[in-house]
Amino acid sequence: MFQSYSQPLEFTNLTSWLDAALRENLPEFWAVFIELALVGVVLLAAYAVLAMILIYVERKITAFFQARIGPNRVGKYGIFQTVADVLKILIKEIIQINKVDKFLFYAAPFFMIVASVLTFGAIPFGKSLQAVDFNIGVFYVTAVSSLGIIGVLLAGWSSNNKYSMIGAMRSGAQFVSYELSAGFALMTMVVLSGTMQFSEMIENQAYCWNIFNGHISSLVAFVIYLISGHAETNRGPFDLPEAESELTAGYHTEYSGLQFGFFYLAEYLNMFIIASIAATVFLGGWMPLQISGWEGFNQLMWYIPSYIWFFGKVGVLIFLSLWVRWSFPRLRIDQLLNLEWKYLLPINLVNILVMVILVLTGLTLTDLF
Amino acid sequence: MSNLSLFLVVFLSGVILVVGGLGLAILISPKSFNPQKGEPYECGIPTHGTSWMQFKAGYYLYAILYLMFDVEAIFLFPWATIVRELGVSGLTSILFFLLILGLGLAYAWRKGVLKWK
Numbered sequence: 001m002f003q004s005y006s007q008p009l010e011f012t013n014l015t016s017w018l019d020a021a022l023r024e025n026l027p028e029f030w031a032v033f034i035e036l037a038l039v040g041v042v043l044l045a046a047y048a049v050l051a052m053i054l055i056y057v058e059r060k061i062t063a064f065f066q067a068r069i070g071p072n073r074v075g076k077y078g079i080f081q082t083v084a085d086v087l088k089i090l091i092k093e094i095i096q097i098n099k100v101d102k103f104l105f106y107a108a109p110f111f112m113i114v115a116s117v118l119t120f121g122a123i124p125f126g127k128s129l130q131a132v133d134f135n136i137g138v139f140y141v142t143a144v145s146s147l148g149i150i151g152v153l154l155a156g157w158s159s160n161n162k163y164s165m166i167g168a169m170r171s172g173a174q175f176v177s178y179e180l181s182a183g184f185a186l187m188t189m190v191v192l193s194g195t196m197q198f199s200e201m202i203e204n205q206a207y208c209w210n211i212f213n214g215h216i217s218s219l220v221a222f223v224i225y226l227i228s229g230h231a232e233t234n235r236g237p238f239d240l241p242e243a244e245s246e247l248t249a250g251y252h253t254e255y256s257g258l259q260f261g262f263f264y265l266a267e268y269l270n271m272f273i274i275a276s277i278a279a280t281v282f283l284g285g286w287m288p289l290q291i292s293g294w295e296g297f298n299q300l301m302w303y304i305p306s307y308i309w310f311f312g313k314v315g316v317l318i319f320l321s322l323w324v325r326w327s328f329p330r331l332r333i334d335q336l337l338n339l340e341w342k343y344l345l346p347i348n349l350v351n352i353l354v355m356v357i358l359v360l361t362g363l364t365l366t367d368l369f
Numbered sequence: 370m371s372n373l374s375l376f377l378v379v380f381l382s383g384v385i386l387v388v389g390g391l392g393l394a395i396l397i398s399p400k401s402f403n404p405q406k407g408e409p410y411e412c413g414i415p416t417h418g419t420s421w422m423q424f425k426a427g428y429y430l431y432a433i434l435y436l437m438f439d440v441e442a443i444f445l446f447p448w449a450t451i452v453r454e455l456g457v458s459g460l461t462s463i464l465f466f467l468l469i470l471g472l473g474l475a476y477a478w479r480k481g482v483l484k485w486k
Contacts, residue, residue, distance in 0.1 A: 036374060040382035047386070093398050094391075098407035099419075110387050117383030121376075132375045139446050157421070161409040165420045173428045176435040183442050190449040253410055258394035262387060334485030337431065341483050345438070345474070349467055352445075356452055356460050 111151030167250030171241030
């Protein structure tokens with residue numbers, strides 16, 4: 001299939017060369033050890049750099065939506081603004097609040113960051129550019145990403161602050177509700193793909209993305225996933241947990257310095273994670289646009305490396321998320337919960353059955369033409 | 370490299386990010402003491418009592434409903450992967466499962482659990 005195309009700029013060329021070089025010069029144990037350490041370092045570097053890029057992009061795009069200029073002082077077009085912000089947040093005092101539950105207060109950022117790093121590791125950024133590729137990938141992602149809410153609840157409860165408490169409770173109700181819809185929307189696509197492994201899922205979408213494969217049913221699942229993913233990250237019209245005009249900052253009111261920075265980091269990365277899972281499951285992930293039979297066209301598309309395709313698709317989804325965020329007013333908590341429990345969840349349950357019928361009757365597509 | 374060792378590496382790198390970041394911040398950040406600073410921030414007004422109190426039951430009801438559907442999701446994911454091989458019998462058996470859960474949701478809806486008071 002696609003292995004036969006020439007892929008000059010893929011990362012696999014670099015990694016296989018590195019692997020061979022390490023194994024030649026070092027004993028087996030140390031070669032593996034160094035490779036594992038490299039995976040960790042690259043992952044953390046990508047995590048931090050992506051967060052900084054995302055924060056800059058978000059601020060700039062937001063500024064354009066609101067007819068402002070946005071950051072423009074630090075570096076050309078303000079591109080070093082987030083670097084300066086990171087340095088600033090690193091040298092800010094971490095204030096000790098004397099009424100908090102100390103243990104839980106310090107444990108909360110761990111849950112947030114570890115949950116989002118674990119999810120981050122399962123994202124396929126490109127061909128073979130994925131840290132953990134479990135055969136239960138989709139399930140793993142839904143499982144570990146929901147650990148983050150424990151951090152939010154701990155932060156709200158341990159702060160001993162009414163604003164934090166209300167913010168955490170709202171966030172908890174919102175997250176667990178929309179977690180269901182996101183899970184069911186992904187499950188619909190699992191029914192279509194017949195596998196939970198991300199790499200297999202992407203290979204199944206070589207000639208036709210999942211969003212077209214399952215006709216209207218996939219489209220419904222895609223829209224539901226975008227809405228619920230948006231709500232899970234506490235953004236846009238669903239930002240009541242940290243509604244700054246009513247709750248100062250919600251569950252992280254009491255956090256200062258880098259501890260606050262961790263919550264901020266996790267929030268932005270979660271936005272990226274939701275967009276990249278949507279791109280992987282619905283829009284073919286890193287797989288370039290291919291049309292079966294058009295060999296020359298496919299080869300041309302493969303000259304563009306797979307990670308560029310991935311970040312392109314994710315970028316479009318992130319832009320969509322920002323567009324929604326700055327276009328709608330904030331919902332009330334009862335409207336929020338009604339949307340989930342009275343509309344999205346029943347639609348989702350029916351949608352799964354429709355998808356099963358589509359799959360069993362063989363109406364799904366495998367290539368577009 | 371097995372998936373498990375890679376998973377451990379990813380987990381450890383998450384922990385190291387938090388520990389390392391906090392350690393560095395504690396080392397280089399300034400420290401000053403002021404009794405006012407230790408107070409919870411509630412917009413400058415002195416706080417009344419503790420915040421660890423009884424809370425609105427509505428959130429709890431939604432959590433229980435969530436539990437019901439989330440456990441269902443655990444059963445449905447393995448079914449979803451092999452539904453092609455199972456064929457029609459797979460569809461009919463899960464149909465009853467979903468029907469009973471749907472009835473549960475309908476009951477909760479009828480009882481007014483989904484109404485925010």
